[in-house]
Amino acid sequence: MTPESVSHLQRVLERAARILRIGALVNGALAGLILVLGIIGALRIFPDMFATLHRLLLFNTPGADDATVTGAMLLALLNLSLLLVLGVGALARETWTLAALFALALANLGALIGLGYTLAPLTIAFALYTLYVILRDRIARGAFRPNPVMIKELRGRMRGVRAFVVLTVYLSLMGGFAMLLYLIYSTAGRDPGSAAAGEIGRVLFNGVFAVELLLIIFIAPAFTAGSITGERERQTYDLLRTTLLSNASFVIGKLESALGYVMLLLLAGIPLQAFAFLFGGVSETELLLSLTILVITAITLGTIGIYFSAGNERTLNASVRAYSTTLILLFVVPSVISLILAVLNGFLFGVSGLFPYAPLEAVFVYLSHFLTSINPLAAAVTTQNLLVTQQIAGFYPFTLSVDGTTIPLASPWINFSILYTAAASILLTLTIRAVRNLDERELPHTV
Amino acid sequence: MTDMIIVTKDLVKQFGKFTAVNGLSLQVPAGSIYGFVGPNGAGKTTTMRMLTTLTRPTHGEAWVAGHSVTADPRAVRRAIGYMPDEFGVYDDMRVWEYLDFFAACYDIPENQRKPLISDLLELVDLTHRRDDMVDKLSRGMKQRLSLARTLAHDPSVLILDEPASGLDPRARVEIRELLVELSKMGKTIFFSTHILADVSEICTHIGIIEAGQMIAQGSMNDMRAQLQPHREITVTVKDSDAAALVRSTLESFPGVIGIKDLEPKGGRSLVRIDYSGDDDGVAAMSGAINGAGIAVLGFNEETKDLEAIFMRVTKGIVT
Ligand SMILES: Nc1ncnc2c1ncn2[C@@H]1O[C@H](COP(=O)(O)OP(=O)(O)O)[C@@H](O)[C@H]1O
Ligand SMILES: [Mg+2]
Numbered sequence: 001m002t003p004e005s006v007s008h009l010q011r012v013l014e015r016a017a018r019i020l021r022i023g024a025l026v027n028g029a030l031a032g033l034i035l036v037l038g039i040i041g042a043l044r045i046f047p048d049m050f051a052t053l054h055r056l057l058l059f060n061t062p063g064a065d066d067a068t069v070t071g072a073m074l075l076a077l078l079n080l081s082l083l084l085v086l087g088v089g090a091l092a093r094e095t096w097t098l099a100a101l102f103a104l105a106l107a108n109l110g111a112l113i114g115l116g117y118t119l120a121p122l123t124i125a126f127a128l129y130t131l132y133v134i135l136r137d138r139i140a141r142g143a144f145r146p147n148p149v150m151i152k153e154l155r156g157r158m159r160g161v162r163a164f165v166v167l168t169v170y171l172s173l174m175g176g177f178a179m180l181l182y183l184i185y186s187t188a189g190r191d192p193g194s195a196a197a198g199e200i201g202r203v204l205f206n207g208v209f210a211v212e213l214l215l216i217i218f219i220a221p222a223f224t225a226g227s228i229t230g231e232r233e234r235q236t237y238d239l240l241r242t243t244l245l246s247n248a249s250f251v252i253g254k255l256e257s258a259l260g261y262v263m264l265l266l267l268a269g270i271p272l273q274a275f276a277f278l279f280g281g282v283s284e285t286e287l288l289l290s291l292t293i294l295v296i297t298a299i300t301l302g303t304i305g306i307y308f309s310a311g312n313e314r315t316l317n318a319s320v321r322a323y324s325t326t327l328i329l330l331f332v333v334p335s336v337i338s339l340i341l342a343v344l345n346g347f348l349f350g351v352s353g354l355f356p357y358a359p360l361e362a363v364f365v366y367l368s369h370f371l372t373s374i375n376p377l378a379a380a381v382t383t384q385n386l387l388v389t390q391q392i393a394g395f396y397p398f399t400l401s402v403d404g405t406t407i408p409l410a411s412p413w414i415n416f417s418i419l420y421t422a423a424a425s426i427l428l429t430l431t432i433r434a435v436r437n438l439d440e441r442e443l444p445h446t447v
Numbered sequence: 448m449t450d451m452i453i454v455t456k457d458l459v460k461q462f463g464k465f466t467a468v469n470g471l472s473l474q475v476p477a478g479s480i481y482g483f484v485g486p487n488g489a490g491k492t493t494t495m496r497m498l499t500t501l502t503r504p505t506h507g508e509a510w511v512a513g514h515s516v517t518a519d520p521r522a523v524r525r526a527i528g529y530m531p532d533e534f535g536v537y538d539d540m541r542v543w544e545y546l547d548f549f550a551a552c553y554d555i556p557e558n559q560r561k562p563l564i565s566d567l568l569e570l571v572d573l574t575h576r577r578d579d580m581v582d583k584l585s586r587g588m589k590q591r592l593s594l595a596r597t598l599a600h601d602p603s604v605l606i607l608d609e610p611a612s613g614l615d616p617r618a619r620v621e622i623r624e625l626l627v628e629l630s631k632m633g634k635t636i637f638f639s640t641h642i643l644a645d646v647s648e649i650c651t652h653i654g655i656i657e658a659g660q661m662i663a664q665g666s667m668n669d670m671r672a673q674l675q676p677h678r679e680i681t682v683t684v685k686d687s688d689a690a691a692l693v694r695s696t697l698e699s700f701p702g703v704i705g706i707k708d709l710e711p712k713g714g715r716s717l718v719r720i721d722y723s724g725d726d727d728g729v730a731a732m733s734g735a736i737n738g739a740g741i742a743v744l745g746f747n748e749e750t751k752d753l754e755a756i757f758m759r760v761t762k763g764i765v766t
Contacts, residue, residue, distance in 0.1 A: 236535030
């Protein structure tokens, strides 16, 4: 490529990224609008607000009006996150971006036809227009490629015996753990398919999930927190900056390589989880939802790590901040606030509550529900409970204690996925901005 | 006028209140080997970091290969190969992977990278270390590998920060030879050094920087001429008659400023000619003396070495 085509490519990519960012903003604005209208509807100022919104937004979806409207808002939020991520992916010239843009358009088309999601055409238009901008340009079209940083990192990480030792130790620990669980519970009964065997299957499944989740919580931020600071500490950062590697490629490459390794660990654990099927008592839906939660957790925690890596001089500081943020976010915030909410809830709305006002109770319920969704473990446990006891994986009505009316709640994995995806997409955007600011700042220098 | 491939105009870089580069104007002709000379802390690295788009100038502008470093940094990056004064080590990489990675960062398609890496390793004489880990290489080899890295995308300008510093004499000579070879391949080489030997051996142009300011720059010949008002040529002949003949022959020779007899040495007579002409003129002068039938025993030009020039130029400004 000549210097001129390099500048040209940059302009095309920035244009594509800008279109996707605008698409994300539009979706965000619409989600906000639905939220405001929903609140107005909940206050019962306009009696048929929800019914109208239901007809307008998701005309082909059966179900309660209020639940459908909430669903429409969540869909807009999901589109927002995905468009943001794809904007970064386009800047980074990731090959998967092109496929994902197409898939996003297709999925929205599906939502339009299947659910009657009338906001889908917006996202379809943004995705297809971006594809058009990229694909009609010969240089831009040819510039999408495997990420060099990812290849470099994975080469290093997979080299020699270390990677195999880690994987082997991990699998033996998991295997041993599963065996132990089996031994403890096997006294209960041996007939496959019996209730007792199903119990073993469930315990096995949950145990493996818990261990994998713990692993992700400790590995994902660690792998990414050193990614940018490490380059600076080794004085290779300036070398990279004088190449044509963009900040977006750099950040995405680092993230991909860290996640690639985590995914490998998750994949290696699947046979163990599937082992639980032999005993029965676990459904495919459970396996699918648990994997969704694990993957999304890994992505978001990895993004937290890389965000702090961009904002700190040293790996140590970045790691400490990434871990403390993760722990506070995952454990302190949900537990402390839920506790406070639970106490207040009984106090205000209980049988002889002080303040029996339904909309306020609804806000409380939503808040504590939302908090459950911050912690992947809590989200997983609640999701599983709903699935096992009531066969619910989507929306369900919740009866308020004040006046017996119902409000729609989503199974926590839905909130969790959307919340975490949104957080990851926003953090990713912020990280790239932070890297750019880093370049402007002067590094301490010795002659 | 030759094309200038690096041009800076009143370049200023301040760190807080401290001015590291102070109104620097620099011109590097295409195809030259340009030595950027100055003592430690003079602002060489800072200037190069501005040229390589790593730092933004506080004031002023710079263009590399016609592209502005502030307005179009990516085009500048495409045009340059940069070697910083520190060797960045990836400790978990093989030599070929190191080159492969950087080639990929310059968007060189995968199917072209293998032959490219072979060529580059061949050029810097590291073919036999292709599969070794980078951190096992000696310092000189790392420096050569670095140089190979800067060439991956076939840039027109190489910007090298102290390429020979910290090397043993042998490795230093090897690097110098490499630079000459690269120059023959048509690359412009802009390198910084505080070692004058590097400059006098290979440079076609030099610029002297001191306390963030350009003190003198130009081609090596111009620099010599500019810093030495005239050349001093000593002609050795058999006796005083021959010396008189030399005097009369050269009296009216264009460019001759003065002629003086020196003390005879070992029974021979010496005539010193102060001359303000160029190399062609010197050759013509020698021809004229021979043409007059004088038996010449010696015809020497006294060259002032660069060290002396450098000392004279930087005198008084060194902090
Ligand atoms: N990032 C920085 N912050 C503060 N001062 C700096 C920075 N970089 C360089 N300097 C100062 O600028 C001056 C020139 O440094 P430099 O360009 O590295 O000199 P050289 O490469 O010629 O030895 C030095 O006095 C140095 O301390
Ligand atoms: Mg320096």
